[in-house]
Amino acid sequence: MEWIAECSVEALTEALRVVAPELVGLPITLPDLVGRDDPLWRSSSAAVGEGFVAKLAWSAPAARRLAHEIGVLTALSGVPFLPEVVAGSTEPVLLVTRRVPGESLFAVVDSVDRDHAGSDLARFLRALHDPATRERVEQATGALPPPRVEASTEQVRAGLGRWLRPDQRATIATWCDWADAVLATRLEAALVHADLHGDNQVWRDGRLRLVVDFETVSAAEPEYDLRAFPDVELLTATVRHYERLSGRALSIDRIMAWHLRATLDDALWRTEAGVPLPDHRTPAEWVDDLATRFAALDVHP
Template sequence: MRWLAECSAEALGEALRAVAPELNGYRVTVPVAAPGDPLWHKSSVIVGDRYAVKFAWSRPAALRLAREIGVLAALSRAPALPFLPDVVASSTDPVLLVTRLVPGASLFQVVDAMDRDCAGRQLARFLAALHHPSAGERAQAAVGEFTGAQLPPPIAMALCEPLARWVRPEQRRTVVRWCEWADAALASPGPTVLVHGDLHGDNQVWDHDELRLVVDFETVGTAEPEYDLRALPGPGTGPGVELLTAVMRHYAQITGRRLSPERVMAWHLRNALNDVLWRSEAGIALPDHRTPPQWVDDLALRFDALGIDPVASPRQPGQA
């Protein structure tokens, strides 16, 4: 396996000439490479308004991209998963992935105008196919055994004290109880399937109500099915949970397996509060440019909409 020596137009152009000579002649530009963890020494660029090219210039980043290449190749073989990128060319010497560019918008840009039931049916179709045992078997046969998705850690002890600085005083006790509930809810692991691992709105390409593409398979791993739904309640999809409930409803119809809204919300809570904490501590705006107290208010609305009371209810995830 070989990766780019540097993040430069020259290095990328040389790799493209070797891997996808049909792209020769297109002007290539790359972003300015920022210093930091070599794991993130990777990027993607648009070439010729028709192709998306992913590349890496460090070993850790190249290993992740090489795994994505292998996973996409495995999942594209019959019976192919729906909504996968169309791979035009790929290589591990040098590590490079070229996919066909599909016009559209992220989920965040269209969610307010879409039919949530229609959108939920399409997302459920993708997730049901991805979570099927055969998908995991094919992917692991291609790239080796997965060690698991990058799960957010337990939060009651690790997060609550530093998080208290960023929420309103009257929210602090509620957040602590939520954290304790989530840790208890996820203490016993669920069944393991192949998961996308990062299914947020910007990794989906939509044409109004039509799902065109799911992208970024670098974080594919193994986890319980509910883990893949943790971003669907928001932020970016509003305080409501119509899209989430539609996905769960259609998923059950397709697979015959009921997903636990409690477990989804426990993962969602961990994900959201981890995001609030690290961004606030780093002085980086939250994705929707609102405040941590507003995020906590929205979490409360989502719990209410799903009929979950993590403060008072002793009910465990999966129970009726």
């Protein structure tokens, strides 16, 4: 496996010359590299002309993740809303897909019809979580790993309190105890996207057009994939359609236990690293939002 030496127009052009020579000469727009100092995260996507996206890596750990994504996408037939792979290579590691115009779910979530949007997401997740999908991918890539390890509830209890209001600290401890209890029993694992937040979805005219970023595809329970949904109404619509399509009941408690862990992990590492939270609010405000979501879903941790 070979990866490019740096994230530059020159290096990407040379990789394209090997992997997709027909695209050489198109203008290249490179990404903002802020926060890419850790070798694990030295990968990103660049626009190639108006019609293509090239995903590149310039370190060994990032290249392994991208190579995993290439293998997964090659095997994921029959799943809707997948990127169209134009070219994929591990010598050098490079993935080129066709660009689909649209916006992030975060940008449009307040304007979409939740029932239609939930139906689209459920179609994607139902096909992705099908046991045959995992079997097909594992035949091509080997056994799927578990998802990335997030901060433990012990780390959250110990580290997050200094950035919360005094009245929130006991609440967080109670919530963490609840999440540990809910997730103590393991469920059968499926193939999961594992990073299905709004910026990894492309929406246009109120409908889902594309899901991107499959480098973290893992083996976990289906509820794990619903932990990053930004809107309670959209979550409940997706769960309703998923259960109708799959005949499998989903546990809202388990979804919200995973959501709690993911949210507090994000708040903890970003605040400790001095990185602003994605919406530029505070950890205390995020905890208030969690309480609101729990109440709206009638979940009582």
